[in-house]
Amino acid sequence: MERDFWHRRWHEGRIGFHEGRVNPMLARYLDRLSLAPGARIFLPLCGKSFDLGWLRARGFHPVGAELSGIAIGQLFDEMGLTPRVTAAGPLKRHAAGGVEVFEGDIFDLTAATLGPVDAVFDRAALVALPEAMRAGYAAHVGTITGRAPQLLVTFVYDQAAMEGPPFSVRGPEIAALYGADYTIERLDDREVPGGLKGVIPARAETWLMRARA
Numbered sequence: 203m204e205r206d207f208w209h210r211r212w213h214e215g216r217i218g219f220h221e222g223r224v225n226p227m228l229a230r231y232l233d234r235l236s237l238a239p240g241a242r243i244f245l246p247l248c249g250k251s252f253d254l255g256w257l258r259a260r261g262f263h264p265v266g267a268e269l270s271g272i273a274i275g276q277l278f279d280e281m282g283l284t285p286r287v288t289a290a291g292p293l294k295r296h297a298a299g300g301v302e303v304f305e306g307d308i309f310d311l312t313a314a315t316l317g318p319v320d321a322v323f324d325r326a327a328l329v330a331l332p333e334a335m336r337a338g339y340a341a342h343v344g345t346i347t348g349r350a351p352q353l354l355v356t357f358v359y360d361q362a363a364m365e366g367p368p369f370s371v372r373g374p375e376i377a378a379l380y381g382a383d384y385t386i387e388r389l390d391d392r393e394v395p396g397g398l399k400g401v402i403p404a405r406a407e408t409w410l411m412r413a414r415a
């Protein structure tokens with residue numbers, strides 16, 4: 203997916219992917235990550251997700267990566283925070299109140315710039331990317347987070363019925379993308395109420411992945 207595609211979406215306010223509530227799978231399965239208070243949780247391709255504010259309210263440190271400055275501006279505004287913005291190599295780091303977001307292309311984010319990560323929450327990130335980008339994305343997130351455990355939410359539907367994003371990513375692809383580096387457990391599999399975009403029957407699957415020893 204081209205960067206311009208996402209910049210245009212934010213510019214035009216076409217953000218149907220924004221849930222406007224905490225992701226129910228995060229709320230339900232966060233405990234499975236067994237995180238210590240104050241843990242740093244990375245949310246790749248974070249948009250202006252309410253998940254960051256929710257994690258912050260629970261004493262964690264959410265760290266996002268997001269292409270769109272518009273999204274990041276709205277994210278901090280909606281949390282009532284004014285971020286300090288500093289240069290971080292080719293990216294910009296926005297930080298306030300224990301929340302950090304790196305503005306720019308996630309593929310330009312290095313482990314050194316990101317800093318230590320205790321866990322990853324991926325909602326609408328892997329599935330936002332076309333198939334050709336997914337292997338590079340999965341490997342990159344693994345590398346920059348030191349293979350921290352991940353909670354991953356995906357969609358499964360008939361790809362012929364809709365172009366995506368979000369794309370349909372099935373279990374065998376999850377195994378191919380992550381199975382060499384992580385053990386993979388499917389925690390949840392449920393129907394998307396009303397379907398994707400209100401029309402396409404779909405299931406949401408939630409995965410817990412831990413680095414192999």
Ligand SMILES: C[S@@+](CC[C@H](N)C(=O)[O-])C[C@H]1O[C@@H](n2cnc3c(N)ncnc32)[C@H](O)[C@@H]1O
Nearest residue numbers: 208219220247248249268269307308325326330
């Ligand atoms: C489908 S949205 C999901 C946003 C968020 N995870 C949520 O649940 O609302 C995907 C987001 O990824 C951002 N994005 C796309 N490609 C990116 C990239 N290469 N680097 C950083 N962010 C990117 C887009 O701007 C968009 O906000």
